[in-house]
Amino acid sequence: MADKPTEEKVKTSAIKSLQTWGENPLPPTILATLITAQHMRPFQALPMVFPPVLLAASYFNVSGYKIDAAGITAAWSGLYLVLAGRRKQRLVQKFGARGIVRGATLALCAVNVAGCGSTYAFGRRKIEEESR
Structure with a gap:
């Protein structure tokens, strides 16, 4: 039997996810x-600016500033996506350990831009302030 859509399933849309x-x-x-x-390894100074900012955004999120943390995460993930997308990689390098980690990083950046950007765009601070 096919499941009938319940009210809870209907409310869970793509934007909500x-x-x-x-x-x-x-x-x-x-x-x-x-x-x-x-x-x-080898140490690269410019990309290593991103982890402290992202960890600070995670801390802000845990502290109760979810909408602001989502904005920071979306902005810095998008910036890393642009900077990392400029580097070219040969086909052979894409399937090694570093290539898989790079692909996972860029995919996570894209999902963060979409998810955190929607949270920042559609978030309501009034609800956030009441929950503190």
């Missing part, structure tokens, strides 16, 4: 970990 992603403090932490894994 993206907003739930943006309110979660875990994605910026995972992104900071992946960026650190890529650029720590």
Whole structure:
């Protein structure tokens, strides 16, 4: 038998799923970990600016500033996506360990831009202030 759509399933739309992603403090932490894994050895100064900012956004999220943290995460994820997308990679390098980590990092950046950006755009500060 096919499940009938209930009221709860209907309310859970794509936008709501993206907003739930943006309110979660875990994605910026995972992104900071992946960026650190890529650029720590050999050390590259410019990409290593991103992990402290993303970890601070995760801290703000846990502190109750979910909408502001989502905005920071979306902005810095988008900036990293643009900067990392400029680097060219040969086909052979895409399937090694570094290539897989790079692909996962860029995919997570894209999801963060969508999820955290929707949370920042459609978030209501009034609801956030009442929950504190």
